Amino acid sequence: MAQHTTIEKFLHFNPNFSGRTYPFFLQKLSAGFPSPAEDIVDKQVTLDEFIVTNKAATFFVQISGNSMINAGIRDGSIAVVDRSLIPQNNDIVVAVVNNEFLVKRCVIEERQIILQPENPDFDPITLNEDMGDYIWGVVVSCISNFR
Amino acid sequence: MKKVAIVDGNNFYVSCERIFQPKLRNQPVIVLSNNDGCVISRSDEAKLLGIPMGEPFFQIRELVERENVKVFSSNYALYGDISKRIISILKDFSPVVEVYSIDESFILLDHVSPSQIEAYCRDIRAKILQYIGVPIGIGVSTTKTLAKIANRIAKKVPEFQNYFSLLDTEIHDEWLGKVAVENVWGIGRQTSKLLFCNGIRSAKQLKYIPQGWAKKNFSVTLRKTVDELNGISCIDIDNIQPARKSILCSRSFPKKIRSIDDLSQAAASHAEFVAAKARKQKTVSSAISIFTRGKEEFNNSKEKYYDSITYEFPEPTNLTSVIVASTTRAISAMYNEKILYEKCGVILHDCTPEMHRQMSFFSQIHTEKNFAITKVMDGINQKYGRGTIHVAASGTIDSQKNWTMKSQLRSQEWTTKKSELLKIILPK
Numbered sequence: 001m002a003q004h005t006t007i008e009k010f011l012h013f014n015p016n017f018s019g020r021t022y023p024f025f026l027q028k029l030s031a032g033f034p035s036p037a038e039d040i041v042d043k044q045v046t047l048d049e050f051i052v053t054n055k056a057a058t059f060f061v062q063i064s065g066n067s068m069i070n071a072g073i074r075d076g077s078i079a080v081v082d083r084s085l086i087p088q089n090n091d092i093v094v095a096v097v098n099n100e101f102l103v104k105r106c107v108i109e110e111r112q113i114i115l116q117p118e119n120p121d122f123d124p125i126t127l128n129e130d131m132g133d134y135i136w137g138v139v140v141s142c143i144s145n146f147r
Numbered sequence: 148m149k150k151v152a153i154v155d156g157n158n159f160y161v162s163c164e165r166i167f168q169p170k171l172r173n174q175p176v177i178v179l180s181n182n183d184g185c186v187i188s189r190s191d192e193a194k195l196l197g198i199p200m201g202e203p204f205f206q207i208r209e210l211v212e213r214e215n216v217k218v219f220s221s222n223y224a225l226y227g228d229i230s231k232r233i234i235s236i237l238k239d240f241s242p243v244v245e246v247y248s249i250d251e252s253f254i255l256l257d258h259v260s261p262s263q264i265e266a267y268c269r270d271i272r273a274k275i276l277q278y279i280g281v282p283i284g285i286g287v288s289t290t291k292t293l294a295k296i297a298n299r300i301a302k303k304v305p306e307f308q309n310y311f312s313l314l315d316t317e318i319h320d321e322w323l324g325k326v327a328v329e330n331v332w333g334i335g336r337q338t339s340k341l342l343f344c345n346g347i348r349s350a351k352q353l354k355y356i357p358q359g360w361a362k363k364n365f366s367v368t369l370r371k372t373v374d375e376l377n378g379i380s381c382i383d384i385d386n387i388q389p390a391r392k393s394i395l396c397s398r399s400f401p402k403k404i405r406s407i408d409d410l411s412q413a414a415a416s417h418a419e420f421v422a423a424k425a426r427k428q429k430t431v432s433s434a435i436s437i438f439t440r441g442k443e444e445f446n447n448s449k450e451k452y453y454d455s456i457t458y459e460f461p462e463p464t465n466l467t468s469v470i471v472a473s474t475t476r477a478i479s480a481m482y483n484e485k486i487l488y489e490k491c492g493v494i495l496h497d498c499t500p501e502m503h504r505q506m507s508f509f510s511q512i513h514t515e516k517n518f519a520i521t522k523v524m525d526g527i528n529q530k531y532g533r534g535t536i537h538v539a540a541s542g543t544i545d546s547q548k549n550w551t552m553k554s555q556l557r558s559q560e561w562t563t564k565k566s567e568l569l570k571i572i573l574p575k
Contacts, residue, residue: 057278059562065572083278102571
């Protein structure tokens, strides 16, 4: 039985959003018997499990401005965008209109997609596919840091 | 029937740039190599302007300005990440994916029936285009060489919309006849010249090359290519990425270097890189070569000056400290003040899998302290970005500007750097 566990087993340095587990112990453990925690360490919950479903199609986008605050997106937050999803009615989407990126709630109609402004002073935008407008991806999550 | 497909990104680097810059669609766009030297990727619009692949940038500067061509420095962090994503999607479509290069992969499609192949491949294309935004082309056949030809045809004939199959042998001769022999995978420039002189000008002619004559005049590589053109698969698909036997890192300097300090720093930086790479693929190296290239200062001839030193390590290793130490020693030994240096590089030889390390009490280099230092350095660099912490021998940011790559026109690392994410500004 292991007398002590070497550094190699526990050092998992990881960049953000990698899905790897965070380190539990950072020094050698000396124990007379194997720690009951030993096998459980690897199964820590990770941030990816909450926000990333399709890793290859997931992108992070930084949001500036508060106009989508009613949707839960505030200035400085990171929107998690999944490009593999088909947009559904009322989804928050990242869209490209006139070659510019927008974040809006979408309304799916029979023949067209309309982007709703949060501010009632503004008009809704109809996506014009012939002009090259498209939905870039669906916002599935938003990360707001308080500190 | 064996079915192999090659999947490759169309104008890959340019396509990566267009993911986050949609206004580049329909515009002439080019991407330049390290040091902003040569054109390594062109959009279709740029191709139509007559910009050749590999053209030195300075030669097309005027055309670029006149036609408002958008120019970018290579952004390998971005391209590498996009490539990884594409490969991950391919793995959902095939049990065997062999990554051939940053933008090309071979996949096996034995599990798909011939009648379903086109729909299956178009599905792959549609998914990659939607999920990532990169258009790809797919060529399918029974051998890799034929698949590559199918892929080329898929791209060249717009009606095929980026998919073509050479599974049906009946159509082979018709299409192989249209492909020039120098465009066949595995036929290099010299070989194609020799073939051309002897009347072999198309892939079809190569397919039917007389065996005896081929055996007499060409290497076994050519014969394998000929077999593949005949539907005999000799170049296997590997699902494993074999660890590379040598690891090379070299760079040309943007401006020639004179001082031993600058040269030493550049070499030490390459040494760190190859050491980290060896560790990443879990291999150890037995020997190292350090080479330099330059020109004698007052010699007007075009002759280049080369020098190199090779050391054998006391034991196979991948420790940065040992690899950098041998590199700086080599530079000290080779340095010649009469030379204006243009390039230096480091090669780790004979990289073999790291066996479970026996901590040898008699080892001078594989000490617990050295392992620990290396581990911490790798950890920090992985978390905060490559080069966050490095050995003093490779210089400070200020001193490094003498020899680091010019990347003046590099776009953002949208997927690999927290500070460079796509930023969307919401209107008030």
